Amino acid sequence: MNLFPKYIKLFGAKVLVEEFIQKPNKPIHEKELAGFLKEWYAPEDFVEVKTSGSTGTPKTIRLKKEFVATSAQRTIHFFQLKKDDRVLHCLPLKYIAGKLMVVRAMLGELDLRLIEPSSDFSYLQTEKFRFAAMVPNQVAKILKAEAILGKWLGNIEKLLIGGSAITYSLEKQLQNLKTDCYSSYGMTETATHIALRKMNGHGAVGWYRCLENISVSLSDNGCLQIYIPGLESQPLQTTDLAELKDDKTFRILGRSDNVIISGGIKFSPEQIEKKLESFISTPFLISSLRHEPLGEQLVLVVEGKKSDLEIKRLMKICRSELNKYEQPRQIRFLRQLPRTANGKFNRKGVAEVVLL
Template sequence: MIPTYDKVHNHFKLNNKSYNRDELKEVAYSFIKEGSPSEKALGDFLADWLDAKDYIKSKTSGTTGKPKIIKIKKQAMVYSAIATGNYFGLKPKDRALHCLPTQFIAGKMMLVRAIILGLQVDVIEPGTTLNFSSKKHYHFAAMIPMQVQQNLKKLTHIKTLIVGGAPMSSELIDQLQPLQTKVYATYGMTETITHIAIKKLNNFTNSESVSNTYYEVLPSIHISQDERECLVIEAPKLSKEKITTNDVVKLHSEKTFEWLGRFDNVINSGGIKFFPEQIEEKLKGKISNRFFIASEEDDKLGEKLILVLEAVKNDLSNTVFKDLDAYEKPKKIYTVSKFSETTSGKIQRLQTIAAINN
C-alpha cells in the first residue's frame, strides 16, 4: 500500500530521535527560529511539507529552460521516494546521511525518503568537507562531486552513495574503483523530483566498465528524443506532462541512454558539432584552474572554439591540448579572475563570457 504524504513512518528518526507529525512541526519551528542557516532551510522545508497544502514550491535549475518557480505535488515526491527505496533496497530503520543543502530538491528529497521510508537520518552541515562520525555506518547517502572528492576516505562508512548536481571527472571516477561503497551517478532535475535514471560507477562485473555502462531509468519512466535529439521524459507518477529537456542524449535501449551534452552549449564550427562538455572531460586533470569551453563568432567558421580560464593570466602550455583532436583545440584562450556562479555553485557561462566582452 502506497503511503500518503501526510504520514510520518513510525520508524523515522531525525538525528537519533523519533518524531510524530506534530512533534516534527515543533522541530521545524525550532530550526526556523534558532537554527543555523542550513538548519533554518531544513526547518522551512519541514514546515512546508507538514502544512495543509498538497504541494511545495521549488526553483528549477534550468535543465528544461529558464529557471522558474514550480509547484510539485507532495504525493509525487512520495512516489519518487518509494522508487528510490525500491531500486536500492532501502528498508525501515536503515541509516541515511543527509549532507546536502535543503534549499534544493536533492536535499528536500533526502528528508522525504527518510519520513516516508522510515529511515534514521543524520543531518549534518552541508559543506565541502563533511563532519560525520567514523563510528557510524550508513546504508544510503547523496552527495555532489566536490563532496565526494574531499571525503574519499570517509566513503567506506557508506554502503550506497548517489552523486548528482554536476558531471564527475574521469579522474574522480578512477579513484572510486577500489572502494567497496557502491557509487552511482544520477540524472534528474527539479521537474522530475530529483533522479529518474541511475548509472553505475564502480563495483563492476567482468563484462562491465564505466565506458559501456549507461544511465538506466527507474521503473515507470519512459524516454524518447525530440527533433534536436534531446531527452524527453514521461513519468506519469511524477508529472502529468511530458518533460522535454535540453540534454542531448544517445538512446541505447528503451531504458538506457548516454548523456552527450547540453543543446544550448552545442558549438557548430565549420559545419562540425562540438559538445563543450566532452572536450572539457578530455582536459580535466591537465588544467589546475577552473575552466570551460565556449565559442565566439568567426568569419570563416561561423563559430570558433575558445577556452575560458579562471586565472589572472594564461600560463597554459600547448602540451595541455595534446589529447584533443585537431578540430577540438581552442582557437583562443581568455582569462577572468572570477567566474560568475549560481547560488548552488554552478558556473554561469554566458554571464562569464559577457563580463569578458565588457
C-alpha cells in the same frame, strides 16, 4: 502509501513531526527542515521548489506531493533501504534533492542524520551510514581531507552523487572506494533522478539506466525526452543531447543550448571537455568568441593565472587530444570561473566575461 506519517526518526529518536515543527531555538538547518515539514503537512497537494538556474534564470515550480513521494519510493526500492537504516542528509533544503532526502526518510521510516551542508565531514571518521546523497564538490572535499583515500567515505555503504557534472579525476578516485557510488540524472521537474549509473566496483557502467516505470526517447534534434507517470504532459522535453541503447538506457552528450557552431560545424563543448579533463587538473571549460568568417571561434577558458608556460602546455595537450577542428583558437584565463548558486559552471556568465 502514507504521505503524512506522524513521526520522523532523527538521530535515532522517534520525533513527533508536529512537535518538531513547533520546537523553539533550533539550529539553522533544523529550522529549514521544520519549514519544509510544515509545507509538506499543509493542506495544499503540492510543494514549491526552486530550479538550480543552470540553464537559465532560477524559477519556482510546483510539484504534486504524490509525485514527489513516488520518486522517493523509487529510490528506496532501488537501494533496498529498510526501516531504521541510517541515512545522511547533508544537502541544502531549499533545493529538491534536499527535500527528497526528508521524504525518503519519512516514507521509508529511515533514521535521518541531518548535518549542515558546509560541514567538514570529520564525523565520517566514526559514523556509518547505509545511504547518503552529495554533490561532487562535497565528495571532492572529503577525499581531499582524508589521510587515507576512502577512509571516511568508506563509512557510507551507498552514495548517490548528482547536482553537477562529475569530473574524470573525481570518478577515477572513486574506483578505489569500497562504497558503491552512483551518478544520478534528473532535474527539479522530475523530483530528482529518473536514472542512475554505477560508477565503481562490480556493475560499473558508462550508461544511465531508468528507474521503474520511467522510459526515454529522442526528439528530432537528438535531445532526451522523458516519460514518467505523474507529469501533466508527456514527454518532458529536455535540452540534453543524448544517445540511446534502448528506451531505458542512455548517456548524455551535452546540452543543445551549449552547442557552438564554428565554420558550419556543430561542436558540443562538453564532449571536447571530456577529451581534455584527464589532462587538465584546474577547472576549465570550452566557450566561444564571435568570429568572422567562422561565426564562432572555440576558446579554452581556464581558472587560474595566465602564464606563457601554461599556455604552451595547454596548447600541446589540445593538439594531442583533439582533432584539428576541435582545437581552441585562443586560451583565456579567469581568476575564478562564474558558477551558479549550487556550484555548477555558469556557461553564459563565462561567455559574457570572455567577450570583454
